[in-house]
Amino acid sequence: MIKFGIIGFGYMGHKHELKIAQTQGMELVGICDIDESRMDDASTPGVIKYTNADRLLENEEIDTVLIVVENHKHREMVEKAAKAGKNIICEKPVALSVKEYDEMIQICEKYGVGFTIHHQRRYDKDYRTMKNIYDQNTLGNVYTIQSMLYGINGNMHDWHVYKKYGGGMLYDWGVHLIDQILWMVPSKVESVYAQVRNVINFEVDDYFKIDIKFQNNIRAEIELGTYFLGDKENWFEHHWFIGGDKGSAYSDGFFPNGKIVKTTRLLTNVPGETTMTFAGPTRSFGQIDKDILITEELPIANNEHIEFFENYRDAREGKTEFIIKNSEIRRVMQVLEAVWESSEKNEVIKFEGGL
Numbered sequence: 001m002i003k004f005g006i007i008g009f010g011y012m013g014h015k016h017e018l019k020i021a022q023t024q025g026m027e028l029v030g031i032c033d034i035d036e037s038r039m040d041d042a043s044t045p046g047v048i049k050y051t052n053a054d055r056l057l058e059n060e061e062i063d064t065v066l067i068v069v070e071n072h073k074h075r076e077m078v079e080k081a082a083k084a085g086k087n088i089i090c091e092k093p094v095a096l097s098v099k100e101y102d103e104m105i106q107i108c109e110k111y112g113v114g115f116t117i118h119h120q121r122r123y124d125k126d127y128r129t130m131k132n133i134y135d136q137n138t139l140g141n142v143y144t145i146q147s148m149l150y151g152i153n154g155n156m157h158d159w160h161v162y163k164k165y166g167g168g169m170l171y172d173w174g175v176h177l178i179d180q181i182l183w184m185v186p187s188k189v190e191s192v193y194a195q196v197r198n199v200i201n202f203e204v205d206d207y208f209k210i211d212i213k214f215q216n217n218i219r220a221e222i223e224l225g226t227y228f229l230g231d232k233e234n235w236f237e238h239h240w241f242i243g244g245d246k247g248s249a250y251s252d253g254f255f256p257n258g259k260i261v262k263t264t265r266l267l268t269n270v271p272g273e274t275t276m277t278f279a280g281p282t283r284s285f286g287q288i289d290k291d292i293l294i295t296e297e298l299p300i301a302n303n304e305h306i307e308f309f310e311n312y313r314d315a316r317e318g319k320t321e322f323i324i325k326n327s328e329i330r331r332v333m334q335v336l337e338a339v340w341e342s343s344e345k346n347e348v349i350k351f352e353g354g355l
Contacts, residue, residue, distance in 0.1 A: 002026050002313060005056045005086070007077060008068030009033035009042070010158075012091060016066050016118075017044060023309040025317075032056040053077065057084035066118075067091060070159050071166025078104045078115070087114035089312065093175045096166050098333045105326060116312065116322055117329050120305040121176040122183060126256040128301035130240045131184045133249050138260060140246025145184070145220045147177055148239040150228035154200050161204060168204030169224055170196060170339065177222045178210070178339075179332045187216035188354025192335060196343040199227050210339055215354050251298060260296040331355060 004020055006013050009031045020028045021044060032050040033039055039049045050056040057065070057080060064087040067077045074090055081088050088108065094117045095101040108115035121127065134142060160167040182189070194210040210222040240251040240258070247262035308323075315322040338349040 002064050002316060003029045003062050004064050004066060005030040005032065005059065005062040006066045006068060007032045007053050007056060007081075008066075008070075008091075009038045010068065013038075013066075013068045014041075016068065017042065019306055019309050020044075022306055023313060025313045026309065029062050030056045030059055053080065057081060057086060063087060064089065064114075071096060071171055072164065075100045075104060079107050082107045082111040082113050082115075085111065085113060087316075089116055089118055091118050093166065093171045093333075093336070094329055095333065096171070098330065098337055101330060101333050105330075114316070115326065116324050117326075118308065119176065119179050119324050119329070120308045121180060122323065123303040123305050123307045124180075124238075124254060125301050125303055126238050126240060126251050126254050127180050127184075128303045129256045129298055130242060130249065130251055131180075132299060132301055133260065134184055134242060138247070139242060139244030139249060142218055142242055142244040144241070144243045145181065145218060146239075146241040147181060147220070147222045148241075149173060149177065149224045149237075150230075150239070151226045151236045152229055154206065154227040156201055156204055156206065156226075161201060163203045168198075168201075168206070169226060170205050170208055170336070173224055174208060174210075174222075174339070175332055175336060177224065178212075178335050179328070181212060181220045181222060182331060182335065183328065185214050185216070185218055185220065187214040187218065189213070189331075189335060189351055190215050190354055191348050191350045192338040192342055193348045194339040194342040196339065199225070208339070208343075212335070249298065256298050256300060258298050260298060262294050262296070263292050264294060265292060 002025060004026060006016055006028065013031065017028055020026045028044045028047055030048040030050060031039055031042055032053050034051055036051050056062065065081045067074060067081065067088060067090045069077055071093055074095055078088055078090060095104060104115065133139065156167055159165040160172060190213045192210065192212055194208060196205045196208045198205050199207050206226040208224055212220040237253045242249045247260060249258065249260045251258035311320065311323045314320045334355055342349045
């Protein structure tokens with residue numbers, strides 16, 4: 001039985017409580033938050049409540065802690081937990097720099113404790129659906145992958161509005177979107193070019209666009225904006241597009257809604273006749289025969305976020321490997337740093353020999 005303590009009982013702390021309760025072989029022993037009122041609605045019978053993390057870490061019954069505090073406190077809290085001999089699951093972003101992350105790894109190795117990161121969005125249905133399409137070579141040789149996340153509310157919330165706390169969307173959703181792309185494409189990163197902006201937020205970013213070039217000639221684009229105004233229902237959606245030489249696939253929404261699109265035959269050259277469209281005369285973008293395009297349903301993946309905890313339990317018991325590997329997360333951090341550098345310098349950041 002893995003016995004947990006949660007340090008930081010805000011929104012994500014509550015979510016972790018539910019996942020622990022749903023996972024066989026896990027038990028929540030204690031929770032901690034400096035705001036005692038946040039723990040009033042804890043649903044775990046008999047859970048011990050602390051307002052001081054040091055007191056929770058003194059509880060010898062707890063062998064694993066979930067660190068769910070503000071981003072800038074991750075490094076400090078990881079060190080405290082490691083010194084107390086606790087295995088650690090840290091919320092993302094694990095650190096605010098590669099240097100901080102390396103220090104965390106060294107500390108955990110020094111004290112002989114396990115250390116992993118909560119990247120549950122590797123289990124998103126839309127992501128796994130598109131990753132499966134990529135892995136199965138459904139579209140042939142892929143040349144472009146686009147991951148786009150748009151929202152309408154605009155403003156950040158709580159401590160996320162402050163740069164000194166590690167706020168902003170790049171540290172919030174950005175690390176997930178980068179991790180998804182890097183885990184999908186089995187190739188070294190050749191270069192990164194990015195723009196990061198704060199459109200309506202005073203201190204922190206609320207828009208970014210990232211272009212990642214892989215050594216296998218795939219270009220991945222990641223775009224996020226919290227101030228993309230629109231009047232459609234469910235405007236907050238994750239959109240995917242993957243293009244290959246044998247077809248394309250698109251998906252809209254976290255529960256994927258889209259198609260795989262292929263052709264029955266390829267045109268050998270551009271037709272001689274000109275087609276008139278609303279945009280004017282064209283040949284390359286004119287109408288095509290109706291029988292050329294064929295569509296297939298997306299093979300919807302059946303993954304759930306609770307699989308992160310199930311994998312963690314099974315890996316702790318030696319039944320499998322941890323799906324989240326520290327070397328992979330370090331690579332995410334390296335790309336994240338390149339994004340910041342590229343945006344500040346307005347330059348392409350190249351990785352000699354690949355990352």
